[in-house]
Amino acid sequence: MKKILVIFGGRSVEHDVSIVTAINSVIKPLRLTKKYQVEPLYISKTGQWYWHEALADIETYTSGKINSLLKKLKPISLKFDQGLVLSTGGSISSRKLLIDVVFPAMHGTYGEDGDLMGLLEMANVAYVGCDMPASAIAMNKVLAKQLAVANGISTSNFLFYKNINYKENGQKIINEINTKLNWPLFVKPAHLGSSIGISRVNNNQELENALELAFHYDDLVIVEEEVANLIEVTLPIIGNDVPEPAYLERPMLQQADFFDFDTKYLRGQKKGSKSSLGASEGYSQVPADLPAKLYKSAETLALEVFKLFNLSGIARVDLLIDSKKSIVYFNEINPMPGSLYSHNFQKFGLSNVDLVERLIFFALEKYEQKNKLNSSFSTNYLKQF
Amino acid sequence: MIKNLFSLYTYRYPKNIAYMLQASEYDARNYLIWLSKTKNFNLVSRRKQFIKTKFSILLYRFIAGGMLLQILIGLIIIILGFTNHFVGGQYYGLAIILSYPVIWPYLILILILVAKILIINPRDKIILDKAENIFKNHPGKIIAVLGSYGKTSMKEYLAIVLSEGKKVAVSPDNKNVALSHARFAQKLTGLEDYIVLEYGEGKNGDIAKLAKLTHPDFAIITGLAPVHQNHYKSIKQQADDLLSIEKYVDPTNIYLNSDTYFKDIKINKEINQFNDQSVLGFKISNILTDYSGTSFELSNKKQTNNFKSKVIGRHQVKYLALIIVISEQLGLTLNQIKKGIAKTKAFPHRMELSELNGAMVIDDSYNGNIEGIKAGLNLIKDLKAKRKIYVTPGLVDQGKKTKDIHLEMGRYIAAASPDIVVLMQNSTTESIKKGLAEDNYAGQLIVEDNPLDFYNNLSIFVAKDDLVLMQNDWPDNYK
Numbered sequence: 001m002k003k004i005l006v007i008f009g010g011r012s013v014e015h016d017v018s019i020v021t022a023i024n025s026v027i028k029p030l031r032l033t034k035k036y037q038v039e040p041l042y043i044s045k046t047g048q049w050y051w052h053e054a055l056a057d058i059e060t061y062t063s064g065k066i067n068s069l070l071k072k073l074k075p076i077s078l079k080f081d082q083g084l085v086l087s088t089g090g091s092i093s094s095r096k097l098l099i100d101v102v103f104p105a106m107h108g109t110y111g112e113d114g115d116l117m118g119l120l121e122m123a124n125v126a127y128v129g130c131d132m133p134a135s136a137i138a139m140n141k142v143l144a145k146q147l148a149v150a151n152g153i154s155t156s157n158f159l160f161y162k163n164i165n166y167k168e169n170g171q172k173i174i175n176e177i178n179t180k181l182n183w184p185l186f187v188k189p190a191h192l193g194s195s196i197g198i199s200r201v202n203n204n205q206e207l208e209n210a211l212e213l214a215f216h217y218d219d220l221v222i223v224e225e226e227v228a229n230l231i232e233v234t235l236p237i238i239g240n241d242v243p244e245p246a247y248l249e250r251p252m253l254q255q256a257d258f259f260d261f262d263t264k265y266l267r268g269q270k271k272g273s274k275s276s277l278g279a280s281e282g283y284s285q286v287p288a289d290l291p292a293k294l295y296k297s298a299e300t301l302a303l304e305v306f307k308l309f310n311l312s313g314i315a316r317v318d319l320l321i322d323s324k325k326s327i328v329y330f331n332e333i334n335p336m337p338g339s340l341y342s343h344n345f346q347k348f349g350l351s352n353v354d355l356v357e358r359l360i361f362f363a364l365e366k367y368e369q370k371n372k373l374n375s376s377f378s379t380n381y382l383k384q385f
Numbered sequence: 386m387i388k389n390l391f392s393l394y395t396y397r398y399p400k401n402i403a404y405m406l407q408a409s410e411y412d413a414r415n416y417l418i419w420l421s422k423t424k425n426f427n428l429v430s431r432r433k434q435f436i437k438t439k440f441s442i443l444l445y446r447f448i449a450g451g452m453l454l455q456i457l458i459g460l461i462i463i464i465l466g467f468t469n470h471f472v473g474g475q476y477y478g479l480a481i482i483l484s485y486p487v488i489w490p491y492l493i494l495i496l497i498l499v500a501k502i503l504i505i506n507p508r509d510k511i512i513l514d515k516a517e518n519i520f521k522n523h524p525g526k527i528i529a530v531l532g533s534y535g536k537t538s539m540k541e542y543l544a545i546v547l548s549e550g551k552k553v554a555v556s557p558d559n560k561n562v563a564l565s566h567a568r569f570a571q572k573l574t575g576l577e578d579y580i581v582l583e584y585g586e587g588k589n590g591d592i593a594k595l596a597k598l599t600h601p602d603f604a605i606i607t608g609l610a611p612v613h614q615n616h617y618k619s620i621k622q623q624a625d626d627l628l629s630i631e632k633y634v635d636p637t638n639i640y641l642n643s644d645t646y647f648k649d650i651k652i653n654k655e656i657n658q659f660n661d662q663s664v665l666g667f668k669i670s671n672i673l674t675d676y677s678g679t680s681f682e683l684s685n686k687k688q689t690n691n692f693k694s695k696v697i698g699r700h701q702v703k704y705l706a707l708i709i710v711i712s713e714q715l716g717l718t719l720n721q722i723k724k725g726i727a728k729t730k731a732f733p734h735r736m737e738l739s740e741l742n743g744a745m746v747i748d749d750s751y752n753g754n755i756e757g758i759k760a761g762l763n764l765i766k767d768l769k770a771k772r773k774i775y776v777t778p779g780l781v782d783q784g785k786k787t788k789d790i791h792l793e794m795g796r797y798i799a800a801a802s803p804d805i806v807v808l809m810q811n812s813t814t815e816s817i818k819k820g821l822a823e824d825n826y827a828g829q830l831i832v833e834d835n836p837l838d839f840y841n842n843l844s845i846f847v848a849k850d851d852l853v854l855m856q857n858d859w860p861d862n863y864k
Contacts, residue, residue, distance in 0.1 A: 029845045032838075034831055342845070346742045349771060352845035 002100040004036045004360065005086065006056075007116065009043040012108030013196050013217060016061075017338050022105035023058045025339040029353040030103075036360070039097065041076075041086070043111075048075040051086055051095075084125040101363050102127040103356075104336065108192055112336045113139040126367035128359045129313040130335040138309055138333035141190045141222045148330045151308055153301065155330050156320060157181055158224035160190065163215045173211075174204055177223055184226045187211055189218030200226070227329055231321040233288050235302040236341035238314045238355070240362050240369075243306045246341070246348040248298055250288035286347045294321065298328045305330055313362045316341055392426040393486035399449035401426045402490050404435040406444065406497070413494055420490055432836055432859060448493050455485040509564060513598060516567035520599045525552075525577040527599055529634070531584035531592060531627055532607030532642070534754045536561070538735050539607050539704050540583045542696075546708050546725030550717040551578040559751070561585030563598050579715075584630075588616035592626050596633035603711075604634045607704065609646040610754035614784025624650045631656075640665075640707055645756050661699070664706040672699050674767050676738065676745055683709060692723060695730040697738060697747070699767065700760035705729065736764070743849030745770065749856045753780060755790050761856050762801035770852030775803040778836060778859035779813030788816045795820015803828060809859055810834040 008022030009015055022040070030038045040056035043049050050073050054060050060069060079085040084099045102120055104127060106112050114136035120127045130138065137143045142160040149155060159180060161173055177185070187210035189197040197217040199210035207223075214221040236246045288295065302317035309315075316337035320329040340359075342352040350358070392398070405423075409416035423429060435441065459482035466474020520527060530540040537559045544555035554577045556569050561583040573580065584595045609624050617623040624647065630639065636655035641647065643658040652658065657665055664683075671682040671691075678695040681702045694705055705726055712722045731737040734751040745768075749761050758780070765773050775798060783790045795817040798806055806821065808814050810832050821830065833839045836859065839846075847853060 025845075028842055032842055032846055034833070343742075346848045349743075349849045351848035351851070354848065 001035065001037050002360075003097060004030055004038045004101050004103055005041050005084070005097075005099040006030070006038060006103045006105055007041045007043065007111070008105040009045070010106050010108070010111045010116075011043070011045060011047050012106070012111060013192060014107035014112075014338075015045055018105055018107045018111070019061055020058070021107065021336075021339050022103075023056060025342050025352060026103055026105045026356055027056050029351075029356045030360075032353050033357060035357075039086070039099075043106075044070060047110075049078070051076045051088065078119075078123070080123045084120070084123040099125055101125070101360055101367075103359070103363075104129060107336055107338060108139075108196075112334075113191055124371075126363045128363040130311050130315060131366075134310045134312065135335045138311065138315065138335045139191050140220070141188060141332050142220060144309070144333055145222070145224075145330070147309065148305065153305065153308070153330045154327060156225045156227050158222055160220060160222045161211075163219045163221070166211060166215060166221070170208075170211075174207060177207065178204070181223065181225050186224050186226060187214050188222050188224070189214045190220035190222050191218050227320040227322050229322050229324040231288075231290070231323045232318070232331075233290070233298055233321060234316055234318045235299060236314070236316045236337055236344050237302065237306050237311070238345075238358055238362065239306075240312045240366050243303050243311075245299055245303060246344045246350070247287035248290070248295055248302075249341075249344050250285040250290070252283050252285055286344050290321075291326075294323075294326055294328070297326070301328050301330065305333065309333060311335065312366055313359055314340060388427075389424045392428075395427060398426055398486060399452055399489075400435055400445055401429050402448055402493065403441060403445035404430050405490075406493070407435065407441050408433065411497060413498065416494065444493070444497075447496075448489055451492070452485045452489055455488070456482050459485075509567075512567045513563060516570035517598050517600075519570040519573060520580075523573060523575060523577070523580065525554075525580055526602040527580045527582060528603040528605065529582050529584050529596065529599065529601035529630065530605045530607065531586065531630065532605075533586075533610045533612045533623065533627075533646075534752065534757050535607040535704065536583050537751075538696075538701070538732060539605060539708075540581050541732055542704060542729045543605070543708050543711075544581045545728050546712050546722060547579055547581070547715070547717070549721035549725040550712075551715070552576060553579045553581060555581040556583050559583065559585075563594060566595065566599055586623075586626055587613050589622060589626050590629075593629045593632065596630055601630070601634050602638060604630045604639045605707070606630070606639065606641040606647075608642040608644065608756055609650070610756040611646070611783055611786060611790065612754050613782050614786065615782050617784075620646055621650070628652075640711070642703065644703075659703055659707050661703050664703060665710045667706060667710055669702055669706050672702050674699055674764070676768065679705075681706070690719065690723075692726045694726050695728075696736065697731065697768075698736055698760055698764040700763065701736075736761070741853075742844050742847055744847035744851035744853060746843070746847070746853045747855065749854065750858045752856050753782070753858070755780065755794060758794055758856060759797055761854050762797050765803060765852060765854050766801050768852055771850035772805065772848075772852070773801075773803040774805040774807065774847070774851060774853045775801070776807040776809075776839075776853060776855040777817075777857050778809035778811055779817055780857055781859060787813060791816035792820040792823075795822075795826075796824045799824035799826035802826070803854075805829045805831065807831045807833055807839065809836040809839070811859055 006022050006026050008018045010018060012018065027038055027040060030036050039051065041049060041051050042055040050070060052073055054069055060066050074089055077087050077089065079087055084102065086097045086099065088095045102125055104111060104116050106116060110116065112135060114132040117127065117132040117135050121132055137147060145155045145158055159177060166173055184200055184202045185207065187199045187201060187207065197214045199213060201207045201210045211221060231250065233248050233250050235248050237243045290298065298319050298321060302319060305317045306315060311333065314337065316334040318331040318334065320331045340355060342355055345355045346352065405419055406416055409419060459478045462471055462474045462481060463478030465471035466478060528543065530536045530543065540555060544553050547553045554573055556566060562585050566582060582599055584592055586592055606627055609627065611620050631653060636653050639656045641652065641656050641658050642660065643652065644660045659665060662669060667683050667685045669681055669683060673680045674697055676697065678693060679697055679701060680691065680693040682689060682691050683706050692705065692709065709722050709726065734748050737748040739746050739748065749757065752758065752761065765775065779791055779794070791813045799821050805828055808817055814832060843853070
């Protein structure tokens with residue numbers, strides 16, 4: 001029985017979203033297969049790593065028991081002995097476990113952005129999802145747009161700024177934005193997902209507030225033009241060399257609104273709506289009701305992005321469409337979509353159980369391919385010293 | 386071992402005992418068998434939970450109170466021992482405290498039996514005598530629906546169709562014992578044209594008891610299959626119990642499904658027989674079943690008519706056809722009958738269709754016999770789906786033939802070839818697996834050791850265009 005380690009939580013503003021993704025969309029379905037030994041590894045908000053069965057129970061978090069549990073538990077240590085080994089320390093009741101596959105159910109910083117993948121690469125263990133370089137570029141909205149533009153893929157016009165520069169030349173930056181971009185604008189932290197820290201602005205006062213908010217979360221901020229006659233769509237994709245798309249999904253929003261964190265994950269509804277549908281599922285149209293040609297263009301562009309960025313395992317590509325001109329723009333990439341976007345795959349005909357099994361398969365496939373490559377090279381270089 | 390021992394001394398123990406009594410339907414034999422087999426009392430309530438009723442709460446409080454009282458007495462005796470007022474009090478007191486989990490599960494049963502003899506039985510007799518009088522003097526006709534399976538659906542379908550032209554009263558839900566009918570009798574107005582009653586049977590003599598109480602004019606026997614084999618000695622005895630209705634109803638007013646196990650039983654020729662092909666001279670043909678329902682043609686030399694119902698499954702047609710013919714004989718017009726048949730639909734947990742994340746789920750968890758299993762498996766052969774998933778824990782109360790029946794069940798499942806078979810781990814699992822292997826089942830087999838977890842997470846197991854058929858239930862008191 002293969003041992004799967006599901007890592008979640010972490011030092012990220014999307015910590016709580018990660019818990020739900022891990023427990024509901026990864027651990028439960030993997031366990032239902034009866035094929036794997038599934039182990040939960042929780043990273044606290046302060047960065048300690050814990051390994052305990054109670055961490056796989058959502059009630060541990062919803063009831064607040066997590067705080068007392070963490071006080072009782074000792075953080076684990078990792079060893080890279082012929083792979084990734086979990087170890088609970090040197091006491092009599094110590095446990096060790098050699099992991100076959102890691103499932104990083106992490107969102108945002110120190111998890112989805114490539115940091116964790118670097119560690120897993122060092123351990124030479126198979127893991128689900130995009131590798132370190134792909135994750136790092138995908139989670140940097142600036143780098144991602146620059147790479148897209150360099151490869152002839154359309155994006156909305158954008159500028160980007162570092163916090164230190166804004167502090168020194170705030171007014172100059174405001175002026176530059178006014179000169180080079182057309183209102184309305186979106187201001188976003190460059191590395192965060194789940195719509196955290198994002199604002200839509202119509203004037204300088206709103207822009208200043210939005211920049212301040214975005215810099216609160218990130219050192220790098222991107223400011224981009226809003227696409228006119230907007231239809232926003234997203235495409236979850238799985239696979240390695242041969243990407244397999246699910247349905248193009250369209251959030252049901254109006255141009256005047258956008259989806260902040262609460263809307264996406266708490267209400268599942270457009271901002272201000274009183275009804276309460278389930279998180280991330282109640283507000284979207286799957287498949288997106290677009291003219292066939294436009295649907296195909298959007299799907300093709302998303303698949304092109306998946307290949308260009310060398311994404312693997314799973315990712316979600318977000319696109320913006322000018323519905324009057326039928327132009328599709330690349331917006332951003334989410335290398336570990338919340339809840340794996342399993343609701344979309346289910347409608348496409350792939351159950352959550354089958355989805356996680358496919359992702360394990362892709363992880364092992366990628367791992368095998370990587371290990372076939374030669375990583376040593378004999379030279380006489382050292383002899384000259 | 387230690388966990389098992391500790392389970393006797395948890396705060397949940399009194400509630401676990403109350404739950405075991407409740408889940409055994411306060412049947413002393415079933416309760417004692419369960420009690421003797423239980424090792425860890427913390428695990429008795431895996432499939433279902435303690436249901437709060439006036440009686441069950443009273444029982445729970447009585448058990449918990451009794452246990453606390455025993456502990457208190459033990460403590461007092463220990464104190465008396467330490468203060469030299471009771472020689473050896475420490476040991477006697479400790480023994481009294483430690484023994485409460487052993488004493489109360491049996492003591493409460495004795496108290497229930499005493500209460501039954503002194504209070505419940507005399508009270509019930511008054512209610513039953515009153516009810517018999519109501520049924521006996523009621524001007525309407527009484528139709529009894531009995532059989533090993535399908536009787537609740539038959540009763541409901543019949544009531545729906547007859548209601549199109551008659552005043553009909555029908556016994557509620559699946560309540561089918563003497564006391565429930567007695568309570569139902571008190572609600573009758575006396576203005577009903579027809580009263581449709583479901584007769585439950587669990588042991589020899591049950592049918593006769595109900596017939597004596599309710600004085601039926603007609604009887605419909607829906608079928609015969611092995612059930613309650615822990616009480617009936619054989620399928621023959623079970624058949625005799627059903628056929629004992631002949632003593633109370635004119636054989637020409639009895640309608641019997643002659644398919645399945647009745648084929649091997651000698652039947653009085655005066656009894657009307659029906660089956661999948663024909664019903665009282667009418668031929669059944671052109672059956673089509675899909676997720677929207679079932680349509681069929683009913684014809685004799687004089688007429689041919691088409692009907693459509695919302696219920697799914699070919700096996701339902703013979704029952705609907707019988708209702709059509711009986712309804713015509715009782716004076717309903719063709720239009721009234723067609724309208725009634727169109728209204729018939731599945732009832733909760735009986736081939737009940739629902740949608741879950743784009744998958745179609747058929748809940749047939751109230752099925753409890755091999756004939757129902759065959760009907761369900763035939764149905765999934767008929768229905769179109771991207772993936773077909775069959776879920777079952779197996780059948781309870783199959784007596785000495787348990788292994789054979791589950792082996793046969795495994796073969797039927799293999800023949801229907803669903804893509805995935807999910808079995809709930811219990812004493813029948815190996816026999817089903819053997820049957821699957823013998824008929825070279827090639828799909829995916831999952832054995833689930835936590836049924837509740839599986840059912841609760843079914844939504845993540847399925848996807849659009851899947852078909853899931855869930856048959857049978859496995860109460861906690863079965864291993």
